Amino acid sequence: MPSGSSAPRALYIHVPFCVRRCSYCDFAVQATREAPTAVWLDAVVGEMRLVSQERGWTAPLALDTVYVGGGTPSLLDVGAMAELRHRLTPYAEWDDAAEWTCEANPESFTAATAADWRAAGVNRISLGAQTFHEPALRWMGRMHGVEGPRRAMDAAREAGFGNVSVDLIFGLPRRLERDWGADLHHALTLEPEHVSLYGLTAEAAAPLGRWVLEGRETLADEDRYADEYLLAHTHLTAAGFRHYEVSNFGLPGRQSRHNGVYWTGAPYAALGPGAHAFYPPLRRWNVRSWDAYRDSVAAGRLPVDDEETVDEETRALERAWLGLRTDTGYSLADARDAELRLATLWRAHGWAHPDDSTLRLTAEGWLLLDRLAVDLAAAAEGGAALAV
Ligand code: SF4
Known part of the structure; x- marks a missing residue:
């Protein structure tokens, strides 16, 4: 067995594909209409084999949480999640009591995807809604319309998902005239079990970072940022959500167990381009480029970009x-x-x-x-x- 308390019980797996890059996004993603599912599966399973050998895990990790994030996991072919679980089994196992989350974008989370994921054992969905304001969706470069999250939520419920989180972004530029209170209200009509907030920032590697640098866009000022954050707190706690982490709200018993691992300093394994792993006291992260990642694993080399030992x-x-x-x-x-x-x-x-x-x-x-x-x-x- 992987020995003692140092063996990770949480696994993050990154899917680095999106149809296009959103204006605010600096994640490790590559724009593509079709995700190369078979190649991605070979790569992440290959990385898991390399990591297991390197860490000396002689038996499968017993996982409490699995998180497939992106990128856009819902771009992968039908069957990808069942295949992923099956092919990871020599290195990592989890049962139905584990929390298995997949991120989804509304336009690609179809009824077929929902049913396929549920059958594979996925039991939690994190849905990227972000806003219900049409001009703001266009400005973000999102692929879905205002009705997308409702359709996706219906697909999730129909497939039997009882644990769905909705992502929202606050602090948008004033000129977009996005009504944050209306968006919070709209999100609640979807009846999610969990809500995650992201305060908009201009990351240097995102298109928005360039727009701000060139003076073509202005972010919300500190006061409006704070007002919107506090309005979310008031609105969501009044609706019965527990504001249990700076950016996260859950109905009773619906906090994200996987993110809880990050917040307690416990070890976690991670696969995929740009993914960060923590094997205390070692923290390390993978190369961000999909091509470099895939080629490294295919050549039998760990795709690590850099690492650090966490000092006192x-x-x-x-x-x-x-x-x-x-x-x-x-x-x-x-x-x-x-x-x-x-x-x-x-x-x-x-x-x-x-x-x-x-x-x-x-x-x-x-x-x-x-x-x-x-x-x-x-x-x-x-x-x-x-x-x-
Ligand atoms: S869908 Fe998500 S990961 Fe993909 S570009 Fe947009 S924000 Fe980034």
Whole structure:
């Protein structure tokens, strides 16, 4: 058996194909009308074999969660998920109690795809809706129309999926006149079990990054970004969702178990171009180019781009950051005085809930997460950061 607590119980698999690149996207994707499913399967299974050999896993990993993300997994041929599971079996196994998520885009998540995935054992769908505002969809370069998510949700329910997450993007340029409140309302009419939010940013490698750099586009200012984030918190929690992580909301019992692995610092394996794996204390990531990835695996070489060993200082910052980003919070049981002073200050500002033994951020606090995590890590290391 893969030995002890260090063997990953979570696996991410990247599908690097999209019909075209969305304006805001800097992910490792390649534009193509048809995904080369057979070649992709050979490549990710081949990588799994190489990783297993390298890590010394002499028996299949016993997985709790599997996440097939992208890119656009729903572009793959019918039968791809069953084949994936079957061919990974010598290296990784999971049963129906595992959470198996696949990401889908509305235009390619058909009734046939939904039924095929469900039959293969997929039990959770993450649906990229993003907005229900037609001009904003066009601006994003999305392939679906306003009615796409409804059709996809109907297909998911018809196939028997009882756990569907909807992705939404907030903080769009003002000139698009997208009504965020109306979009939240529209998303709730789909009756999802989970909602994930993405605040729009201009990543350098995305078309939007170039537009902003050239002065052709302007992002939402800080105030509107904050207003929209807080409106989502109010709207979704009023509808019964638990705001359990800075960007995620779930109905009771419907939090993402896979993402929970990332937020607790547990090990996870990862396959595919650009995928990041964590074998504590080693963190490493694959080459982003599909061609380079495929050729590397075919030549029997791990497609690793680079890696780092997480040192004590980084670990302290990650402990603070990971602790603060979920509503489980950061334990103050063994806190230093500097940490306790910080907790008192944040509570006075309304950035943290008034618990005694844990430090749990409010939605207002989550808006400041990165800055607060740096301050907390400094306090935990013995510093006295009390930034306001
Ligand atoms: S569908 Fe998703 S992964 Fe593909 S280009 Fe758009 S945002 Fe990026």
